[in-house]
Amino acid sequence: MYRRLVGANMRGQMQYRVAFLLDLVGTGIGTAAAFGTLALILQRFENIAGWTLAEIALLYGLVETAFGLMDMIFSGFDPGTFGQQVRRGTFDQMLLRPLGLTLQVFGSDFALRRLARIFQGAAVLGYALIAAGIRWTLLKVLFIPVVLASLVCFFGALFIVGATITFWTVESIEVVNIFTYGGVEMMSYPMEVYHPWLRRFFTFIIPGIFVNYYPALYLLDRPDPLHMPAFAPLLAPVVGGGMLLAALAFWNFGIRYYQSTGT
Amino acid sequence: MQPAIISVNHLHKHFKIYKHHRGALGALCNLFTREATTVRAVDGVSFTIQPGELVGYIGPNGAGKSTTLKMLTGLLTPTGGEIEVNGRVPWKQRRAHVAHIGAVFGQRTTLWWDLPVIESLDLLQYIYKIPPAQFQHNLDEFRTMLELDPFLNTPVRSLSLGQRMRADLCAALLHDPPLLFLDEPTIGLDVVAKERIRQFILHINRARGVTVILTTHDLADVEKLCERVMIIDYGRVLFDGRLESLRDRFGGxxxxxxxxxxxxxxxxxxxxxxxxxxxxxxxxxxxxxxxxxxxxxxxxxxxxxxxxxxxxxxxxxxxxxxxxxxxxxxxx
Amino acid sequence: MNPLKYSANRLQNQDLKLFWHLIQLGFQQQFSYRAANLAGLMTNFFFGLLRASVMIALYAARTDVAGMSLQDAVTFTAFSQAIIAYLSLFNWWRVMLAVYSGEIASELLKPTNYFTFWLAQDIGRAIAHFLTRGLTIMAAYALFFKITVPQTVGQWLALAVTLVLSLLVSFGWRFLINLTAFWTPDARGIGRIAFGLSWFLSGFMMPLRFFPDWFVRLCHLTPFPAMVNTLLEVYLGLLEGRALLGALAQQVLWVIALFALCQLVMRAGVRKLVIQGG
Known part of the structure; x- marks a missing residue:
């Protein structure tokens, strides 16, 4: 059923081909702006906190690819558009159909335009995997898809929480954006760059540090300047999966609240 | 007498309205103070509806019409009281419940905005698990009756309001629900379109025996369609009976x-x-x-x-x- | 007094009054989006913190890069975050929306130049954003970092001039992008590309002087440095004497060029609208 819903949504999107191409170009320029700037600047500065361009590209590529994937798969939960759906009553229409709600929200949008971001992220990631001087082992090869999946779950959880909050209030969406888009920006750089309390926030409250930074340390065989236990990189799937499950529980709670109050 | 298709008993729905303070400082206040006033949107409503009835549910804005309808369709959980529709409690068995009702909510469409009408209808076949033969039979009938053919391949976003309402009616009935909820089915339509919709509602009620509950602001709908009228205001049913007796008593x-x-x-x-x-x-x-x-x-x-x-x-x-x-x- | 000349004067007075009225309108409108402005403020500030952190890490042990101290560089991140709203660097779709909704038809009927009509409102909007988003972000930054502030009267004067010129360049360019809506239903996609380009080439993300020379020369072929980089360098006091005057003159030239282009393109667009009936 999910495939049918998504298929319907994609057929709808096919009518906006030019928009799709423009998005591809637009995202390309966005990536060029962010990563290109960094590349050009590092010609002068050489490294950031001891990380070379290729090593930062690993952080950046993982986060961008995963966020793009998440944005495509979870686009039904995008807090901005989901909030509109609740206000316009589209969400009520989902309640009127004999299908699970989570499935329907997943099926309500599958933003193909995000492919652009995924391609760009993957290109940067590809560059990093080649140029960062990773000493490859089988475990590391297997670990990369796990890290990506964990990141997708991590950001997906943030989206679901953001969407759920819109049952209560519309105004807080932008605050959620700080965590999602701000999280992407922050996780594109090595964590030792940031002030300790900012780091603590992303360790203990929104534990993004475990889904990107620690896996990257492991892949690059870099020592941990923050002195976390040695198993920290392995926490990625635990954190990603755990956050997603917690977010889904909150989501179900939100639906029950919505059904008792409406809009 | 057959068992009722809908029975509603002492239904209540109360909303808490929190007082909102304005401004940035006010937003902060909202977090801590919760001055609530309770609004009794539905305040002790009881009625039963027999299979095959065509009931008009009317009342001024904010009377509790759509709140009742939302509870009947399972969108809202009541604060108190009981509802049984088709032998089910709507908000407890949402999926089973909505599989056996049809609902069209005024200006909102159930159809996929960017897809041609026919594709949306096809999709509904799978969502409601309608056997192909039954689907085809129903689709053929509704196509003719509602004259859908001219715009069957048009994306929903380019339909006129009247066309969309016809397509939505078709969509709501493909799975042969014994019960149809209509919220303002003729709102915003011109006279000809209204008449066409009314004819269709009458037809599915008479020929197919579908029980219909409709809310409306256009009393011509009630006059032309409904034998039974319920008037609701302040969350209570003020009148429940035949249209003629309403006239006899209050017709002046x-x-x-x-x-x-x-x-x-x-x-x-x-x-x-x-x-x-x-x-x-x-x-x-x-x-x-x-x-x-x-x-x-x-x-x-x-x-x-x-x-x-x-x-x-x-x-x-x-x-x-x-x-x-x-x-x-x-x-x- | 020559009656003709007199009426011309009076007309100008009325135009000015209308212009002033529209500025006020644009100013007031911003205050109905209080929640959005507050959220925007927090987002701008948070991203600013991240950018400052990266900047500090980049400098590491360096004391001076291309004439900028670390304090200057941190101030750069503060100031560039502070002018996002003022220059509307991320989006501005007002004219595009008017074209798509058809409102443009009634707006064009107003007895004022359509470009001026929006320019006035944008100035009002910018003043509001300058106060609510610009000054507040700089003040918030000052709590966390040591911030560079212009020292001399001359610097403040130059800053005032370049603030206005930057807004005009930015407006001319944004208006131009919006005008594509006359020809295509995908103006927003084109706009996103255009806005993305401006972040890259304007010196918004990093001071242009950090980049390799060939790239800086490329940037100066576009109006983007006149939008952001000049403003930032004037604020930081990096330009003096001839260099300062040259930079301001460049801004003036870009204002003239963009405004003229806007008028031409707008006329073509309106002609298309009139002929095809939208």
């Missing part, structure tokens, strides 16, 4: 319009007052309970020569307006 004065053969100096008759007089045309008003129309005609024709006459019933719109405005039902 009827009118007799007479074209006289010649112009008389006085045209008075016992038991009626002259409401208007224009050349040979005289309009009498009389109480329905005090005097029958034939008696009045007898009295008039005994005194004057009549060329033509007509009895005019007060229309439902005036009646209901009087009920709202004068709160005629408040005492009950």
């Amino acid at each position: 004065q009827r009118e007799l319009v007479v074209d006289m053969a010649e112009e008389y100096a006085t045209v008075d008759v016992d038991g009626a007052t002259v409401a208007a007089r224009e050349a040979t045309r005289v309009t009498y008003q009389f109480e329905r309970n005090a005097l029958s129309a034939s008696d009045l005609i007898g009295r008039v024709s005994a005194r004057y020569r009549i060329r033509d006459l007509m009895v005019r019933e007060p229309n439902i719109e005036d009646t209901v307006r009087r009920i709202y405005e004068e709160r005629l039902l408040d005492e009950e």
Whole structure:
């Protein structure tokens, strides 16, 4: 059923081909702006906190690819558009159909335009995997898809929480954006760059540090300047999966609240 | 008597409205203070509906109409009371419940915005798990009746409001629900489109035996479709009965319009007052309970020569307006 | 007094009054989006913190890069975050929306130049954003970092001039992008590309002087440095004497060029609208 819903949504999107191409170009320029700037600047500065361009590209590529994937798969939960759906009553229409709600929200949008971001992220990631001087082992090869999946779950959880909050209030969406888009920006750089309390926030409250930074340390065989236990990189799937499950529980709670109050 | 298809017992829905402080500082206050006032949107509603009925559910804005409808369709959980629809409790068995009802909510569409109508309908076949033969049979019938063919391949976003309503009606009925909820089915439509929708609603009620509950602001809908009317205001059912009995009790004065053969100096008759007089045309008003129309005609024709006459019933719109405005039902 | 000349004067007065009125309108409108502005403020500030952190890490042990101290560089991140709203660097779709909704038809009927009509409102909007988003972000930054502030009267004067010129360049360019809506239903996609380009080439993300020379020369072929980089360098006091005057003159030239282009393109667009009936 999910495939049918998504298929319907994609057929709808096919009518906006030019928009799709423009998005591809637009995202390309966005990536060029962010990563290109960094590349050009590092010609002068050489490294950031001891990380070379290729090593930062690993952080950046993982986060961008995963966020793009998440944005495509979870686009039904995008807090901005989901909030509109609740206000316009589209969400009520989902309640009127004999299908699970989570499935329907997943099926309500599958933003193909995000492919652009995924391609760009993957290109940067590809560059990093080649140029960062990773000493490859089988475990590391297997670990990369796990890290990506964990990141997708991590950001997906943030989206679901953001969407759920819109049952209560519309105004807080932008605050959620700080965590999602701000999280992407922050996780594109090595964590030792940031002030300790900012780091603590992303360790203990929104534990993004475990889904990107620690896996990257492991892949690059870099020592941990923050002195976390040695198993920290392995926490990625635990954190990603755990956050997603917690977010889904909150989501179900939100639906029950919505059904008792409406809009 | 068959078992009721809908039974509602002491239904309550209360909302808490929190007082909002304005501004940035106010937003902070909102986090800590919770001054709530309770609004009783539905306040003790009870009724039953038999299979095959066509019921109009009317009332002014904010009366509790759509709140009731939302609870009947399973969108909202009641604060108290019981609902049983098709033998199920809507909010407890949402999926099973909605699989056996059809619902069209006014200006919102169930169809996929960017897809051609036919693709949305196809998708519904899978969502409701409709056997192909039944799907085809229903689709063929509704296509003809609702004249969907001209825009079956048009994306929903480019349809006119009337076309979209027709497509939505079709979508709501493909899975043969025994029960159809319509929220403002004719809102925003022109006269011709309204009439077409009404004809269709009548047809599925008569020919297919679908029980229909509709809310509307257009009392012509009620007049042309519904035998039974429920009036709701302040969250309570004020009237529940046949349209005629509503008229009998609250219809007020009827009118007799007479074209006289010649112009008389006085045209008075016992038991009626002259409401208007224009050349040979005289309009009498009389109480329905005090005097029958034939008696009045007898009295008039005994005194004057009549060329033509007509009895005019007060229309439902005036009646209901009087009920709202004068709160005629408040005492009950 | 020559009656003709007199009426011309009066007309100008009325135009000015209208212009002033529209500025006020644009200013007031911003205050109905209080929640959005607050959220925007927090987002701008948070991203600013991240950017400052990266900047500090980049400098590491360096004291001076291309004439900028670390304090200057941190101030750069503060100031560039502070002018996002003022210059509307991320989006501005007002004219595009008017074209798509058809409102443009009634707006064009107003007895004022359509470009001026929006320019006035944008100035009002910018003043509001300068106060609510610009000054507040700089003040918030000052709590966390040591911030560079212009020292001399001359610097403040130059800053005032370049603030206005930057807004005009930015407006001309944004208006131009919006005008594509006359020809295509995908103006928003084109706009996103255009906005993305401006972040890259304007010196918004990093001071242009950090980049290799060939790239800086490329940037100066576009109006983007006149939008952001000049403003930032003037604020930081990096330009003096001839260099300062040259930079301001460049801004003036870009204002003239963009405004003229806007008028031309707008006329073509309106002609298309009139002929095809939208």
